[in-house]
Amino acid sequence: MLVIKTLSVLRRIRYLALFVCLAFAPVAVASDEVVTFAIPDVWPWAYEDDKGVPRGSLVEIVHRLSELADVPVSFRLRPLRRALVELEAGAVNFSLLFESPVLDARAVNVGQVLQISIMLAAPVNTNYPLTLEALEGQRIGYIRGTYLGEAFRKDTGVNKVPVALITQAVEMLSLGRLSAVLASDHAILKALHAMDLSPGVLRYRNHVPGQRGALYMSRESSRPEVAEKFRQAIVTMKKNNELERIFFGEGGRRQLDGSASTAPRAAQ
Template sequence: MSKVFRPGILYLLLTLVSPALAQAEPDVSLTEKPALFLLAEVWPWGYFDENREPTGLLSQLVEQLASTAELPLASRVVPHQRLLHEFRRGEADFTVVFENPFLEEFATSLGPVLETNMLLISMEGSDQELSLKGLSGRTIGYIRGTYYGEAFEHDDSVIKVPLHNMEQALDMLMMGRVDTIISSDVVLSHSLKALKLKVDAFRYRVHAPGYPANLYMAHQSLHPEYGPLIKAALDKMRASGELDEIFALPRH
């Protein structure tokens, strides 16, 4: 299921009052097929509400982009491990994921949406060094499909344990099933608050500071003309502070 965001509601009301105006100035956004965003099913980035409608931080982003750019945009939430495969096959126009050189083969970055700190996390009281070198031979839990940067991607000295979501990762860590987990500060902070876990129950170290998540447009996009408009809207939202507001870390 996908969610569609269409601007131009005021214009639609005007067309009901004045058919002559509607005939003179047709609104393309009301008739054109929306451009599609693929969103990873990772809470809180993308998930489904009780009505099985896409929601989450990235859904908010798409809604605001549609309003700012005055373009019809839709979003569809898919399992994280399928997202890049479907995006590469041209099944969507845009996506937002952590910066990944693999995407350069079939997509173009329109700019960063946010920068996040990638963290290594262990239980408070553990004495292990929170670095890839210090964790050599130990287990690190990570959310399957997430790109955590070149260093983690190519490190073969640690034992990487793929997990479904951060709730499972935290459970595994607290039960001692993994030595450490890796996460963005956004996902971790939202998860700790939602699960009512104490921040000081864990140890943290920044693994990759300021790691960007970018908005990518597929080379096979059916709406290449939207690229400059989406980029301009993204730049405007960044300058106004709207992006910071959407992705602000929750207070604990």
């Protein structure tokens, strides 16, 4: 009698274990259909508003890629370094990032979505040259983990000060806690607009003209058929100027004057 009860209990345990495995097993069809993105959580590119809703130009681009390619997507806002790690590890299929030689070797560059300029900026009432060589030993603010060109990546002479937001860097500039900030023209303009400041409060030097941002696909979790659909969607958005509108608004791209490394002295 005891043996029969024991066998009955064991049978029930096996059935329960099988039920748990089936209930929590991933659905193969769903994972094949939904394409995953890790989007760098860097304002103004991608962020959550006061209500926790994802906003920003990169979020809008992912939505448009999904619509134009007719591919369902799921995205996560991630700190920049984590987005890179997840892409390389295959935890996600795609990400949108600045192009770099290192990243091109670790992921598949599907297509360019943006071309901006990386600017060195300082308060307009200063007159020191805006070059890395001239700023040796000085404090330069930048967004941690952002690729800002090979010269800055390799430079060991300046004091690199990571900040969470470009608005923070602009405030530090005004307080004399930074000598310059290094960021994209897009990020600087958005930061000044958010602070209700005119671009004229700073002076600029074009540090990396033509820095490109691209859609990257993971080598460890590749979806080549989807990548081709996304590539065609990017071509469409370029043709109708949609990418420019997403990044720079209906008024289009506003150029920061970065032709001179020094500003004229204020009148005495």
